[in-house]
Amino acid sequence: MSVRHSAPAGPGREAMLKELGLTLLIGLALCVPLVSYQTIDDVGGLQLQARWPSTVFILVALVLGRLGIILLRTPGKESWVAIGGSIAAAIGMLDLFRDTLAALLGIAEWPAISPTYALSFLLGVGGAVLAIRAGVRLGRQRSSVTAAQRDARKEAIGEQVRKLVSVFAVAAVLFALTLPFLPFSNRYVIDVATLIVTYVMLGWGLNIIVGYAGLLDLGYVAFYAVGAYSYALAAQHLGISFWLALPFAGLLAASFGLILGFPVLRLRGDYFAIVTLGFGEIIRIVLINWYGVTNGPDGISGIPRPDFFGLAAMSRNGSGDLPPFHEYFGLEYSSEHRIIFLYYLIVAMAALVAIFTVRIRKLPIGRAWEALREDDIACASLGINRTTVKLAAFAISAAWGGFAGAFFATRQGFISPESFTFIESAIILAIVVMGGMGSLVGIAIAAVLLIGLPEVFRDLAEYRMVAFGAGLVMIMIWRPRGLLSHREPSVLLADRMPPGRLAPKPAAAAGEGAE
C-alpha cells in the first residue's frame, strides 16, 4: 500500500477538482492516440475507425476511479467507496461473462455496458481493488484492538488455516479421484484437469531443487524434454512400450541432471540460475538442430498411446495382439475411456511424487537439502558433502521431470521443441514460488490458479495472459512468500515427550505473513 501524505481532514473541494482534472487530462492524452482510432483493412485500403465509446468509457471509469481513491483518503467516506467499487466490480464481472450469462438465462444477449472484454476485465479488477481497500480501511477503524492483539488473531487464523490444509488436501485428493464421474465432468474438464495435474507433478518435482535445496533452476523444462524425447524415440525406433520406457525416461533425465549438476554445482545464486537457463536452451536448440535423430522443428508424431498395463489397448480396434479396452472389460466403446485412463495415470504419477517427497523430507537427505538452503557453509562444517547432496536433489528432481515428460509425449502423441521453451520453465518455477516453496498443497493450489484460470478465461483470448500476470502480481502483494509459506517441521520432540514439558511456540515461530 502506498504512503498517504494527506491531512486527516481530507482534501478540500478545490484540490479534489484539480486532481480529477489532471487525471482527465492525462487520460485524454493517453487515450486519444492509443484507443480512439483503430486501423481497419477496408476495400479502399487502410481506414481509420473512431472508437469514441471506448474512449468515453475509459475516461469516465478513470475519473470515477480517481474519485474513489480521493474518497479513500477522506475519513467517513470509505463506505461509499466500498459500495461504488463493489458495483463497478459486479458490472465488470457480469460483462465479462456476458455470453455465459445470456446462455444460462436463455436470453439472446446480455446488455453489456463496457464496449470490449478487456475493458470489462479492467473495470471488474479496478472496482474490486477499490472495494477491498475501502473494506480493509473500514475494518481497521471499527476494531479498537492493538497491534499485538491483531497479531495474535492473525496467528490464530494461521493455525486454523494450517489445520484446514490437511482437511483440504484430503478433500482435493478425493475430488481428483472422483472427478471423471462427477455430473459436470466432460471431455474438456478432464483434459484441463490432466493438464493441471501434469503441472502439479512438474511443480512437485522442481520443488525438490528450488523449494528444498534452495537452488534456483531456470531450465527445468530440459528434463521434461529429455523424458518426452526419450520415450518418443524409444517407442519409434525400438518399439518399446510406455511402461518399459517410463523408468528409462526417468533414468535418462536423472543422468542429464547429473551431467548438468557436476559443472554447475560449484556456482551459487545468480550464476547458478543463469547456467541452468543456458542448459535448458541448449537442450532445446539441440532438439531443433539434430535433425537426423529428433526430426528437428518438425517434431515426432505418431507416438504410441500407453496400453492398459499390457492387458488391453486403449484404441477402438485394439493394437497388435492386445484386445481393445472396451471389449476386454465388456463395456460399450467410448472415446472417453482413453482420456480418463490418461487422467488417472497422471494422478497416480503425481501421487507417487507426493508420497516420495513427504517421506524423503523426513530422511537425512531431505533435512540436508533444507539445511543446504539455509546455510551451506555450516553444512560443510558439519561434514555434509555438499556436492553429493545437491547432485542427489538434481537427479531426483530431474527424474520426476522425465516421468512427466514421457507422460506428456504419450498424451499428446506429438512432440516438438516448441513445447519446451523457456516460458514452460518459468511457469513451473512460478507455480513453485507462488505456492510457497516447499509446500505441496500450496504448489497444487498455485498450479490450479496459474494453469486453470487462463483456461477458464479462454474467452478473453490474448488478454488471458493479463489474467495470469494479474494473478502473479496479486500473490506477490498479498502473499509475498507464497500462498502457503508455513514450514512444517520434519520431526517434533513434542510427539515423543509427555505433554506440557515443552514451551509454547512464540508467535513469530509460525513464520507466516509478510516481512
Place this chain on the structure above:
Amino acid sequence: MKRPLLTVEHLTMRFGGLTAVDDVSFSAWDGEITAIIGPNGAGKTTVFNCLTGFYQPTVGRLALDHPTRGRFLLERLEAYRIGRDARVARTFQNIRLFPRMTVLENLLVAQHTNLMRASWYSVAGLLGLANYRHAEEAAIEKARHYMELANLVEVADWQAGNLPYGAQRRLEIIRAMCSDPALLCLDEPAAGLNPRESGQLNDLLLLLRQEKGIGVLLIEHDMSVVMRISDHVIVLDYGKKISDGTPEEVQNDPRVIAAYLGEEEVA
C-alpha cells in the same frame, strides 16, 4: 607426555601481499581448553579457517591425531571431510544456524553422516525399515541429551532463528557436539552475550570438556571467559605467536601486555 590431539607446525597464510598468519606453531590436547587470543585482526579466525578447510594454508602442516581413527593431515582435506572423517567441528563468529529449521532438526542435520549410513543412503529410510527407525530414535535421544546439557529441551520445536541470542550460541555449540567431534573449535562464543548468558556458556563448556573429554580450541575476546576456563592460552599479534602458556603465565607476559595496552616509552 602424551601426544597432542592437534599439532600445528609453521602455519602461514598469505592473501596476496598480506600475511595474515605468519609461521605459527602450537599444540592442543584432549580434555583441555586451549584459548587463542589476540587483538582484532591478529589472525585468529584465519587459523580456524585453515584448520577447518575453508582456506588452504600457504605453508604449514596441521596434523590431527584422532584417538581411534588415526592421523589426518587437515591441510590436504576438503572442508566436509575435516568434519566427517577427521571429526573437527566448529562454530562461527556470526552464528550460522539453519534458522527456519527447528532446534531438534538442527541437531539431526549434524548427525547426517551416521543417519545417512543407517538409512542405506535413503533406501531403508524410504521403505521405513526398522534399522533406520532405531537409528533415528538414537539420534533424537542424543540430541535430547545435549539439549538437556545446554538447557534447550523446552524450545526443541522452536525455529532456531527465533531463539534468543544466547540460546542460539549454545545451540550452535551443541550442534557441533552432535557431530561427535574430537576437536571442537569455537570462534568467539561469548561475543554479544550478557554476563548471565556468558556464565551459562562457561558452565556448558566446562561440562563438555569434563564429560566428553574432547579438545576445545577457543577464540575469545572476553577475558573473564578465557582466564576462568582455559587450560592453555596462545596469544597472536599481527599473525605471529607472541606468547604460549597457562593463563597466569600469559597474563604476566610483558609482550602480551604490550600488545594489548601498547608499549611503554623507553626513556
